Amino acid sequence: MAGRTARIEHLVTSGTFDLDGGSWEVDNNVWIVGDDSEAVVIDAAHDAEAIAAALGQRRLLAIVCSHAHNDHVDAAPALAARTGAPILLHPDDLPLWKQTHPDRAPDGTLTDGQRIEVAGTALTVLHTPGHSPGAVCLYGEELGTLFSGDTLFHGGPGATGRSYSHFPTIIDSIRDRLLTLPPQTVVRTGHGDSTTIGAEAPSLGEWIARGH
Template structure:
C-alpha cells in the first residue's frame, strides 16, 4: 500500500518575544496502515495519537522549534517511543519550550526520511527560524513547508531568530525549483501549490515583509 497523507488541525497558543497568540496548526501524518511519521506535533498529543490509530510511529519531525509546532512532541514521543527530530540550528528555540528535554536526533539537509516505502527529503530552509526545514516527498507530489511558505507568501519574519532576506532566498532556491504541480502543505491555513506561489516572488520581495 502506498503512503497516504492524513491531516488534523490542533489549537493552542504561540508565544515568542513576550507575546502570546491563539493559533490553529496543521499536523500532517504520512504513512500507511502500519507505520507513519508525524510532521509537527502541535498542541494535542492525544488527538495525534487518535489519528495514528495504533500505527507504529517512526519519527516526530519538527519543521522548526516555535512552541506551537513542538509543544506536544515530548508527550507524543513518550507515548509512542518515536524519536523527535529537529535541525540543530533551532536548538535555542527548542530550549525555550523544553529546557529539560533535548530532541532525539538531528535533521540534516539532504537526508531522506523513509516511511511506508516513501522518501521525504529534508530541505534546510532558514528564515522563519534558523533551523527551519521543509520535507519534499516527490512520490506524493508534496512538500511540507511548516511556516516557511504559505498560501500567499513567506512565513513571518518579524520576531526573534527570523530574517526576511534569508527566507526569500530559501523559498527561491529550495522550494520554487520544485515541480509546479507540487502541493504545498503548510503549518497553518490552506494548502497551495508551487506553481501558484512562484509568480509572486518579486511581489514578496518588493513588499519586504
C-alpha cells in the same frame, strides 16, 4: 516495500504561539504520512492525545519538527513518551526548542538532504532558514507534496518579524530551494490552506524583489 502506498492525513489542533513576551491563539496543521502499519508525524502541535488517536495502532517512526516555535513542538515530548518515537529537529533551532522544553532535548537531528523513509516513500529534508534558523521543509517527490512548515504559505512567505527570524534569508530559501520544485507540487503548510508552488510563484517574485 513494493506495493505499499503512503497516504497523507491532516489534523488541525489549537493552542497558543508564544514568543518575545507575546501570546497568540493559533490553529496548527499536523501532517501524518504513512500507511496502515507505520507513519511519521510532521509537527506535533498542541494535542498529543488527538495525534495519538489519529495514529491508532500504527508504529510511529519519527516526530519531525519543521522548526522549534512552541506551537509546532509543544506536544512532541508527550507524543514521544506515548509512542517511543524519536523527535527530530535541525540543530540550528535548539535555542528556540530550549525555550519550550529546557529539560528535554530532541532525540536526533535533521540535516539538509536527509531522507526519511516511511511506507515505501521518502521525504527529503530541505533546510530553509529564515522563519527560524533551523526551519526545514520536507519534500515528498513521489507524493507530489512539500510540507512547508511556516516557510511558505498560501499568499507568501512565513513571518519574519520576531526573534531568530530574517526576511532576506527566508526569501533566499524560497527562491533557491522551493521555487525550483515542479509547479504542480502541493504545498501543505503549517497553518491555513494548502496551495501549490505554481500558484505562489508569481507573487513570490514580488516578495523576492522586496527582499533584496
